[in-house]
Amino acid sequence: MSKNEEVIIIGGGVIGCAAAYYLAKQGVSVLVLEERMIGHGGSSRNGGGVRQSARDIRELPIAMYGIKNLWPTLSEELGVDVEYHQDGNLRLAKTEKHIDILQNLVDNSRKSGLEVTMISGGQARELCPYMSEEVIAASWCPTDGHANPMLTTLAYYRKARMMGVHFITGEKVVKLKKAKGRIRKVLTQSGNVYEADTVILAAGFPSRAIANTVGIDIPMFKELNECLVTEMQPPMFWQMLGTAEADFYGHQTKHGSFVFGGSSGMEYYYRNQADFAHETSITPASVCRGIMKYFPALSGAKIIRNWAGWIDVCADRVPVIGRVEEVPGLILACGFSGHGFGIAPAVGQILMEIVLEKPVCVDISPLKYNRFHAKA
Amino acid sequence: MSRLLDRNREIGAFVPQQDDDLIICRCEEITKGEIRRAVHEGMWTLTEVKRFLRAGMGLCQGQTCGRLVKGIVAKELGVRPSELEDTTARCPTRPVEMQVFGNEVHGHE
Amino acid sequence: MKQAEEAGVEVHLNSVVMGIFDLGEITVQHGDGVCHYKGDSILIATGACENMVPFDGWTLPGVMGAGAAQTMMNLHGVQPGSRVLMVGSGNVGLVVSFQLLQAGVEVAAVIDAAPQIGGYGVHAAKLARIGVPFYLSHTIVKAEGTDHVTGAVIAQVDESFRPIAGTEKHLDVDTVCIAVGLSPMSQLARMAGCEMTEKGGAVPVVDEYGQTSIPGLFVAGDVGGIEEASSAMIGGRIAGAAAARRSGYLPEEEFREKASALKASLGQLHEGMFSPKNKGRRDLTVTDEGYHLSKTLLHHGYLSEEEVAGFPGAAPGKSAGIHPVIECTQNIPCNPCQDACRFGCIRVGDHMTALPAVAENARCVGCGMCVASCPGQAIFLVNDEEEAGTATVTLPYEFLPVPEKGTKGVALGRDGSVVCPAEVVEAKTAGFMDGTVLLTMRVPSEMSMKARFFKTGEGTK
Numbered sequence: 001m002s003k004n005e006e007v008i009i010i011g012g013g014v015i016g017c018a019a020a021y022y023l024a025k026q027g028v029s030v031l032v033l034e035e036r037m038i039g040h041g042g043s044s045r046n047g048g049g050v051r052q053s054a055r056d057i058r059e060l061p062i063a064m065y066g067i068k069n070l071w072p073t074l075s076e077e078l079g080v081d082v083e084y085h086q087d088g089n090l091r092l093a094k095t096e097k098h099i100d101i102l103q104n105l106v107d108n109s110r111k112s113g114l115e116v117t118m119i120s121g122g123q124a125r126e127l128c129p130y131m132s133e134e135v136i137a138a139s140w141c142p143t144d145g146h147a148n149p150m151l152t153t154l155a156y157y158r159k160a161r162m163m164g165v166h167f168i169t170g171e172k173v174v175k176l177k178k179a180k181g182r183i184r185k186v187l188t189q190s191g192n193v194y195e196a197d198t199v200i201l202a203a204g205f206p207s208r209a210i211a212n213t214v215g216i217d218i219p220m221f222k223e224l225n226e227c228l229v230t231e232m233q234p235p236m237f238w239q240m241l242g243t244a245e246a247d248f249y250g251h252q253t254k255h256g257s258f259v260f261g262g263s264s265g266m267e268y269y270y271r272n273q274a275d276f277a278h279e280t281s282i283t284p285a286s287v288c289r290g291i292m293k294y295f296p297a298l299s300g301a302k303i304i305r306n307w308a309g310w311i312d313v314c315a316d317r318v319p320v321i322g323r324v325e326e327v328p329g330l331i332l333a334c335g336f337s338g339h340g341f342g343i344a345p346a347v348g349q350i351l352m353e354i355v356l357e358k359p360v361c362v363d364i365s366p367l368k369y370n371r372f373h374a375k376a
Numbered sequence: 377m378s379r380l381l382d383r384n385r386e387i388g389a390f391v392p393q394q395d396d397d398l399i400i401c402r403c404e405e406i407t408k409g410e411i412r413r414a415v416h417e418g419m420w421t422l423t424e425v426k427r428f429l430r431a432g433m434g435l436c437q438g439q440t441c442g443r444l445v446k447g448i449v450a451k452e453l454g455v456r457p458s459e460l461e462d463t464t465a466r467c468p469t470r471p472v473e474m475q476v477f478g479n480e481v482h483g484h485e
Numbered sequence: 486m487k488q489a490e491e492a493g494v495e496v497h498l499n500s501v502v503m504g505i506f507d508l509g510e511i512t513v514q515h516g517d518g519v520c521h522y523k524g525d526s527i528l529i530a531t532g533a534c535e536n537m538v539p540f541d542g543w544t545l546p547g548v549m550g551a552g553a554a555q556t557m558m559n560l561h562g563v564q565p566g567s568r569v570l571m572v573g574s575g576n577v578g579l580v581v582s583f584q585l586l587q588a589g590v591e592v593a594a595v596i597d598a599a600p601q602i603g604g605y606g607v608h609a610a611k612l613a614r615i616g617v618p619f620y621l622s623h624t625i626v627k628a629e630g631t632d633h634v635t636g637a638v639i640a641q642v643d644e645s646f647r648p649i650a651g652t653e654k655h656l657d658v659d660t661v662c663i664a665v666g667l668s669p670m671s672q673l674a675r676m677a678g679c680e681m682t683e684k685g686g687a688v689p690v691v692d693e694y695g696q697t698s699i700p701g702l703f704v705a706g707d708v709g710g711i712e713e714a715s716s717a718m719i720g721g722r723i724a725g726a727a728a729a730r731r732s733g734y735l736p737e738e739e740f741r742e743k744a745s746a747l748k749a750s751l752g753q754l755h756e757g758m759f760s761p762k763n764k765g766r767r768d769l770t771v772t773d774e775g776y777h778l779s780k781t782l783l784h785h786g787y788l789s790e791e792e793v794a795g796f797p798g799a800a801p802g803k804s805a806g807i808h809p810v811i812e813c814t815q816n817i818p819c820n821p822c823q824d825a826c827r828f829g830c831i832r833v834g835d836h837m838t839a840l841p842a843v844a845e846n847a848r849c850v851g852c853g854m855c856v857a858s859c860p861g862q863a864i865f866l867v868n869d870e871e872e873a874g875t876a877t878v879t880l881p882y883e884f885l886p887v888p889e890k891g892t893k894g895v896a897l898g899r900d901g902s903v904v905c906p907a908e909v910v911e912a913k914t915a916g917f918m919d920g921t922v923l924l925t926m927r928v929p930s931e932m933s934m935k936a937r938f939f940k941t942g943e944g945t946k
Contacts, residue, residue: 036378037421037424044427150427151427154418158417161383161418168380168383169421171380231435278506278676278678279506281506285477285480288474288475288478291474298474299474299475300474302471302472302473302474303473304468304471305437305466305468307464307466398539398543402544440537441537443536443537443668458683465671465676468512468514470501476514476517476519477514479519481515481520
C-alpha cells in the first residue's frame with residue numbers, strides 16, 4: 001500500500017499536520033494516519049485562541065515562541081490565509097473574586113516575561129466599546145490574538161501533502177507493536193499494518209487507548225466543549241475574549257460571524273460519551289445569556305449553528321509532549337486540554353526537532369509523559 | 377466510521393472549465409471552480425471542503441448548495457455522490473436570535 | 486389538523502424545532518422563547534426541500550423554486566412574476582404552472598432535460614390545452630438580466646444532458662421557476678444520530694412502521710423518501726399507530742390489524758406507471774391493460790383524437806345522448822370518478838391504478854359530478870345535438886372570471902390551437918365542487934371530440 005515512510009504520525013489534526021509539514025520541510029518522509037478526516041477532532045472544534053496569557057507556565061514558553069516566530073508569517077508560508085489576528089486578549093472580570101484570579105494569572109505570566117497587565121473596566125471599554133458595564137476589570141495582553149483553526153489545520157495539511165507527505169484518512173489505529181525493544185508497527189482497524197522506527201502519537205483523547213497497547217498511559221478524560229456561531233455582523237472588534245472563570249470565550253471572525261464557547265457546569269456528568277460530540281440542549285442557551293450580559297449589542301444577532309467537540313483533558317491540564325523511554329521511537333503529543341490550537345505551530349516544530357534530534361527551541365521537560373505521581 | 381481514503385490516489389490534474397465562475401453556495405458566494413480546485417488541493421470530504429471554503433456555512437447551512445457541492449466533489453474524485461459522507465446536521469435548524477435562544481421558557485413533559 | 490385538535494392534540498404553529506437531543510428531548514422556538522419537550526415517541530415529518538440547478542444568472546431576483554412560487558401565491562396572495570419559464574416537468578412543475586395560470590401569470594414554456602414529461606399526463610394536458618408549449622430534452626443555459634430576470638435562454642441537450650450549440654432559443658420571461666425534484670429535509674434525523682441510507686437524499690433506515698434505528702423515533706412522509714401526499718398521510722397514520730402501541734395505548738392485536746390495513750392502502754399507491762419502483766423508467770410503452778401509451782402525451786402534453794378514442798374512458802360508440810369522455814390514459818393511483826357517478830357509469834375497479842372505463846350500458850344523466858370530481862380535469866361531457874349540427878362539451882373550468890352564459894369565443898383543441906368558434910351555454914357550480922365550475926360550450930358537432938377548452942373573444946395567444 002505505501003512504501004515505508006521514516007515517520008508515522010497518528011492523528012491528522014493540527015498537531016499532526018503541523019509536525020508533518022515541518023518534517024517534510026526537512027526532507028523527512030512522513031505518513032499520517034487519521035481515523036476520520038483531516039482536522040475532524042479538536043482542531044476544528046475550538047475557539048481559535050492564539051494566546052499566551054493565562055497559560056500554565058509549563059506551556060507558556062511554547063506559546064510565546066509560536067507567537068513571536070511562527071504565527072506572524074504562517075499564512076504566507078502555507079499559502080493560505082489562516083486569518084491570524086494579533087489584536088490582543090481581554091480576560092474579563094465581573095466580581096472582586098474574578099479580579100483576584102486574573103491578578104494571579106497576570107503575576108505568574110509576567111514572571112516568564114510576558115507583557116500582560118490588569119486594566120479597569122473603563123479601559124477595557126475603550127478597547128472594546130461594545131462591552132457592558134458588568135465588566136469591572138480585565139487582564140490585557142496585547143500580543144495575544146486568534147486565528148481560524150479549521151483553515152490552519154487544512155493549510156498545514158495542504159502544504160504538507162504538496163510536499164510529499166502521505167496522508168491516509170479513514171484509517172483508525174488500534175494497536176502499536178514493538179519489535180526488538182523499539183516501536184515498529186502500527187495496526188489499524190481495517191487490518192492494515194504500517195511500519196516505521198519513529199511514531200508520533202497526536203490523536204487527541206484516543207491517544208490514551210492507543211498508548212495503552214504498548215504499556216503506556218496518559219491520564220486524561222474527555223470533556224465536552226460547545227460553541228455557537230452567529231450570522232455575519234459588521235466588524236465590531238478583533239480582540240480575543242475570555243473570562244476569569246474561563247466559562248466563556250470567543251471572538252469575531254474575518255467572515256464577520258462571532259464564535260463563542262462556554263460551559264454549562266454539567267460537563268463532567270454528561271451521559272453521552274460516544275465518539276461523536278453532540279451539542280446539548282442546555283449549554284448554548286446558557287452561553288447566549290452570558291454573552292448578552294457582556295455584549296448587549298449582540299442580542300439581536302442570529303445564531304446559525306451550535307457545535308461540540310471533545311477536549312482531551314490531561315490530569316494537570318497541560319499536554320504530554322516528548323519521547324517515551326520505555327518505547328524508543330514513540331513520541332507523544334496529546335492531552336492539550338482545550339488550549340492546543342494556539343501552540344500547535346510551535347509544537348509541530350518541536351516534534352520535528354525531537355525526531356531529528358536537533359536542539360529543541362523551547363524546554364519541554366516539564367511536559368514529559370512520566371511526570372504524574374501520587375501526592376507525597 | 378469513515379471510508380478509507382489514500383490521499384496519494386491520482387485523481388488527475390485540475391482542468392479549468394467554462395462554468396468555473398458559476399456561484400454554487402449562494403450564501404457564501406463560493407464558485408464551482410473554487411470547489412473543484414479545493415478538491416485538487418486535497419479536500420476530499422464534504423466536511424473538509426466546507427471548512428476550507430465556507431461552502432455550506434452560511435445562513436441556510438447547506439440546504440440549497442449541499443446537493444450541488446456533493447455532485448461537484450464526487451465528479452472531481454470520480455466517485456458516486458452517495459459514497460461521500462454528508463456534513464454534520466446541527467442545532468438550530470433555522471437561525472434564531474440570541475435573545476430568543478437564551479430565553480428558555482418552561483415547556484411541557 | 487382539525488381532526489387532531491378535536492382529538493385533544495396540542496398543536497403549536499410557528500414553532501420551529503431547533504434541535505433533537507438525547508433521551509427524547511427536543512428544543513422548540515415558540516415566538517420569542519425556547520421550550521424543551523420530551524417525548525416517549527417522536528415523529529419527524531418535516532417533508533422535503535426543493536432541489537436547485539445552477540446556471541448562468543441563477544442568482545438573479547426572479548429565479549425561484551416552484552414551491553416558493555406556490556407559497557407566494559397560495560399563502561401570501563402575491564404573483565411571483567408576470568411571465569414564467571418552468572424548469573422541470575414533474576408533477577410539481579406541472580401543477581404549479583397551472584396555478585400560475587390561475588393566478589393570472591403567463592407560462593411561456595415548461596422545459597425538461599429528460600426526453601419525456603415526468604409528471605402525470607393529465608396534469609400536462611391541462612396546460613397543453615391552454616397553449617403552454619413543452620420543450621423536452623431542453624435545459625436552461627442562462628437567465629438574462631443585470632438586477633432581475635429579463636429573459637431566458639434554453640437549449641436542446643444531448644444524451645449526456647449537455648447543451649447542443651446552435652439550438653439556443655430565447656424566451657421572454659421575468660421569472661424562472663425551478664422544479665427539478667425534492668430532497669428529504671432529514672437534518673433532525675441525522676442530528677439524532679439515526680442510521681441513514683440513500684433514497685433521493687439522506688433518509689433514516691426504518692422498519693415497516695417507520696421507526697428509525699433509534700427506538701421511539703419515527704419518520705413519515707417525504708422526509709423518509711420522496712413520494713406524494715396520499716402516501717405521506719398513510720405513513721403518518723402507521724407511525725402514529727406504532728407510537729400509540731409503544732406507549733401502551735393500542736393493544737398488539739388491534740395495532741397489527743390497523744397497520745395491515747394501512748399498509749394495504751399504501752401498497753395500492755405504490756402501483757402504476759409512476760410508482761417508486763418505476764421511477765426514472767423511460768421504456769414503458771403500454772399500460773397495465775395493454776393500451777399503447779401516448780407518445781404525444783409524453784412529449785408534448787396532449788393526446789391525439791385517435792388515441793383518445795382507443796381508450797376505455799372514451800365510451801366508443803356512444804355518440805347518441807350525453808355521455809362522459811374520460812381522457813385518462815396512464816395508470817395512476819386515482820379513483821374519485823368511480824364514486825362520483827351515482828349511476829355507475831364509470832368503473833375503475835379494485836386497483837385504483839386501473840384505467841377508468843365508461844360502462845357499456847351507462848345511463849348518463851349529464852349531472853357533471855364526474856367532471857367536477859376529477860383532480861386531473863380529464864373528464865368531459867359530450868352531447869351531440871344531431872339535428873342542429875352542433876354538440877355541447879362540458880369541461881371543468883378553474884379560472885376567473887368565469888365566462889357567462891351567452892359569451893362568444895373560441896374552442897381550443899388538446900394542443901391549445903383554436904379549432905372552432907364556441908359559445909357558452911351554461912356555467913354552473915355547487916359548494917361541494919370546491920370551486921370548480923362546469924362550463925358547457927356549444928361547438929359544431931364534428932368538433933365534439935376536438936374542442937377541450939374555451940377562450941373568450943378571438944382566442945389569440
